[in-house]
Amino acid sequence: MTSFDLIVVGLGVVGAACADAATEAGLRVVAIEPGGIGGGATAAAMGHLVAMDDDAAELALSRYSLALWEEFADLPQAQFSRCGTLWIARDERELGMIDAKITRLAAAGIAASRVDAAELARLEPALVDGLAGGMRVPADAVVYPPAIAQFLVDRALARGATLMQGRRVGALRKGGVVLDDGTILHGPTLLTTGCALGELLPQLTLRARKGHLVITDRYPSVVRHQLLELGYAASAHGSDTASVAFNVQPRPTGQLLVGSSREFDSTSAAASMPMVRRMLARAVEFLPGLRSLQALRIWTGFRPTTADGRPYLGPVPERQDLWVAAGHEGLGVTTALGSARLLVDQLLGRIPRLDPAPYLPARVWR
Ligand SMILES: Cc1cc2nc3c(=O)[nH]c(=O)nc-3n(C[C@H](O)[C@H](O)[C@H](O)COP(=O)(O)OP(=O)(O)OC[C@H]3O[C@@H](n4cnc5c(N)ncnc54)[C@H](O)[C@@H]3O)c2cc1C
Secondary structure (H helix, E strand, O other): OOEOOEEEEOOOHHHHHHHHHHHHOOOOEEEEEOOOOOOOHHHHOOOEEOOOOOOHHHHHHHHHHHHHHHHHOOOHHHOOEOOOEEEEEOOHHHHOOHHHHHHHHHHOOOOOEEEEHHHHHHHOOOOOOOOOEEEEEOOOEEOOHHHHHHHHHHHHHHOOOEEEEOOOEEEEEOOEEEEOOOOEEEOOEEEOOHHHHHHHOOOOOOEEEEEEEEEEEEOOOOOOOEEEEOOHHHHHHOOOOEEEEEEEEEOOOOEEEEEEEEEOOOOOOOOOHHHHHHHHHHHHHHOHHHHHOOEEEEEEEEEEEOOOOOOEEEEOOOOOOEEEEEOOHHHHHHHHHHHHHHHHHHHOOOOOOOOOHHHOHHHOOO
């Protein structure tokens, strides 16, 4: 068979979620992935399911997705752990940001509470003394992203999807795609190729934003929440060429995952030791005990980044039957499930649960 209701190109967490949602809607799907399922940016991710409130559209998509993630709370291979997030304020200025954040989250239906310095120290005794306080978001969680991608693809396959793994889409053509071996597939096409989007669709370029993570040996209960400094959002949404922010996650294995760094203009996947040192120095300012823990591995990944920080979700202008779901920067695990629903609703002409306008590729098309 070479004709399908939907050709999904790329099986990171976003493509996997789209294949899942499309088969749930009854579409005959073929999914193409040259490498491992969830082996791109998805494999590099921390897997933090987090409500970020700095941009209204991003918060709406996160909120929608976080509700959908609840389905995975009891799934063993998801390694879903509801650790909650503790946002940390170092001083009175940062503490002053918290009430507005709580109000924005509450308006989106997400509970968060202010934590004073004493409570912060009680919740996370390993944090350095002298912090001003913080904000706790108890419903935030973590998952294991490549396992989620595999689960979503397996579910799509069980509903009759076709998987073409080890194959790559070499070119788009009217009404379909051409694979690298010359095979032609016919049908509406959805590009979920993450950072590689520009290879097939140069009009919608994404910048790859490199990140490093360090994982330690097992130290259960040193940290209980995902810990982030309030300055993390400035690092994530700023356009600095290179930045770091304190971001530590307790894995369900007892390991600590330590981030985060962001770099534009670095194309090498090799770990940069100056950047790793800068990132760890930042982390030690908040968690001094990290210095004595054994690091096991360092890796890097590339976040697919749009100019305005919002993903492209929707039809490609001027192109019949070409769709895109890509550009989720550092929130693609959190927002994959909502992105997929929003995309499939548009594809089927159903009224989406969210206004799709802020995410339409048309906003940057020229
Ligand atoms: C260090 C780091 C930490 C992160 N932490 C978090 C976090 O805690 N929480 C969070 O929500 N997000 C996080 N992210 C962001 C998240 O990883 C990404 O937003 C998300 O994985 C993007 O998924 P994707 O499916 O769009 O891309 P990818 O996972 O990169 O998948 C794209 C797929 O397309 C395939 N492909 C490419 N070209 C072709 C072609 N021509 N034909 C067929 N297939 C093709 C690739 O092989 C790849 O598998 C993090 C990212 C990084 C780098």
